[in-house]
Amino acid sequence: MTLDTPTIDALAERLENCQLQVHDTHKITDDFPGMDWEDAYAIQAAILARKLARGQRLMGLKAGLTSFAKMKQMGVNSPVFGFMTDDYAVPHGGEAKMAELIHPKVEPEIAFVTKKALRGPGCHIGTVLDATDFVLPGIEVIDSRYRDFKFDLKSVIADNTSAARFVVGGSPARVSGLDLRTVGIVLEKNGLPVAFGAGAAVLGHPATAIAMLANHLGARGQEIPAGTLILSGGITEAVAVAAGDHVSLRVQGMGSTSLRFI
Ligand code: OOG
Ligand code: MG
Numbered sequence: 001m002t003l004d005t006p007t008i009d010a011l012a013e014r015l016e017n018c019q020l021q022v023h024d025t026h027k028i029t030d031d032f033p034g035m036d037w038e039d040a041y042a043i044q045a046a047i048l049a050r051k052l053a054r055g056q057r058l059m060g061l062k063a064g065l066t067s068f069a070k071m072k073q074m075g076v077n078s079p080v081f082g083f084m085t086d087d088y089a090v091p092h093g094g095e096a097k098m099a100e101l102i103h104p105k106v107e108p109e110i111a112f113v114t115k116k117a118l119r120g121p122g123c124h125i126g127t128v129l130d131a132t133d134f135v136l137p138g139i140e141v142i143d144s145r146y147r148d149f150k151f152d153l154k155s156v157i158a159d160n161t162s163a164a165r166f167v168v169g170g171s172p173a174r175v176s177g178l179d180l181r182t183v184g185i186v187l188e189k190n191g192l193p194v195a196f197g198a199g200a201a202v203l204g205h206p207a208t209a210i211a212m213l214a215n216h217l218g219a220r221g222q223e224i225p226a227g228t229l230i231l232s233g234g235i236t237e238a239v240a241v242a243a244g245d246h247v248s249l250r251v252q253g254m255g256s257t258s259l260r261f262i
Contacts, residue, residue, distance in 0.1 A: 003032060003039045012046030015159050018145035024102055027146055027155040035154055041220075043158035044082060051085045059229060060084040060111075062140065063209040064161040065153075066233030067201045070107075073237045076153050079203075081213050082161035084231070092169030095262045096141055098243040101164060104143045104261070106241055107234030108187040108249045110180065110199060110206045111138035111168045114228045118210070120218025128207040128214070131226075134172035135180070137251040138231050139187075139259060141165035142238055166231060170255030177253075181205050184252040185235055189245055195236035206232040 003011075011028050018025050028043070029035060052058070065071050066079045090096050096104070115133035143164035144151060156162060181200035186193050199206050209232040214224050224230065241247060241261050248258035 001038045001042065002034050002036055003042070007032075008039065008042050008046050011043045011158060012050060015043065015145050016047045016050055018102070019143075019164070022100060022102055024147045025145055027151055028158055029152055029155050037154065037157070040154040040157035044160050047160055048083055048085070051087065056085045056087055058083060059086050059089055060231065061213060061224065061228060062161060062163060062231040063213050063233045066203050066209040067235055069201060069237045070234045074151070076156070078153060079209065079212055079233065080153060080157050080161045081216050082157075082163050084163055084166055084229070088163060088165050090141075090165050090167040090259045092167060092257050093259065094167065095260050096165045098261050101141070101143045102145065103149060104141050104164060104241055105238035106187070106247050107140045107142060107238045108185050108195060108197065108236055109138045109140050109231045109234055110183070110202070110251060111136050112207075112210050112230045112232060113172070114224060114226055114230070117223050117226050118214040119223040120211075120215030123211040123214035123218070125205055125207040125211060128210040129175050132175050132207070134174055135178070135254060136168055136172045137170040137249045137254050137257045138166060138168040139247060139249045139257060140231050140234065167257050167259045168229065169257030170251065173254045180207060183254075186250045187236065187239065188248045188250070189239060189241070191246075194239050197235040199235070201235045202233050209233050
């Protein structure tokens with residue numbers, strides 16, 4: 001850690017206010033170029049603490065920048081981890097208000113729900129599949145609080161990895177009969193296919209993203225509790241959306257989920 005608690009809290013307030021007041025900001029590493037990874041995750045944790053203090057609930061966790069397409073799109077080279085609170089949740093088939101978002105994009109993801117706790121280090125695809133209750137389609141709406149969606153890894157971690165909204169739904173599937181590497185996905189905008197992929201785009205197997213999250217938390221003495229919803233990361237590049245857009249994600253063997261931007 002290089003930053004003191006008042007600075008961490010002030011940066012958390014600045015970034016969360018961007019979300020709540022719908023405006024962008026410059027990268028926090030412009031102000032604190034020497035900040036380290038623990039500073040970045042401490043700022044993210046301070047944003048979560050602000051939300052919990054207002055009575056919001058933690059609804060899930062996310063891995064991001066887990067696919068080559070996403071890393072290339074954002075010009076970075078390593079996964080990041082964040083959280084989802086109930087102010088981010090859109091019901092299956094529901095609406096997200098553009099007036100509450102800065103410059104949103106959507107990502108097709110496979111969501112996991114655990115039935116056993118996952119405690120790193122040492123988690124791998126096998127432990128994750130054994131601990132998975134079911135998987136289902138998830139659309140993440142990312143909305144970087146940084147100007148023009150431009151950031152470095154520490155800045156985006158502090159900004160809760162651009163998390164803004166998410167929807168999950170469809171037909172939950174058990175992993176035992178599925179090969180999550182070859183599961184195909186189609187993301188449609190206003191009925192037209194705009195992105196396609198397969199599960200293997202995420203780190204070769206999307207369960208690897210969950211294992212990395214468990215190992216990341218384990219290094220901090222934390223675990224993924226049983227019953228946790230986790231987004232494993234965008235399979236394709238993120239797609240920009242505008243008011244009026246209807247976005248749906250179909251995942252092979254898991255049905256589809258959707259949301260509308262109003
Ligand atoms: C960072 C978040 C990326 C994903 O699924 O890859 C992410 C960003 O691109 O703004 O959530
Ligand atoms: Mg994502």
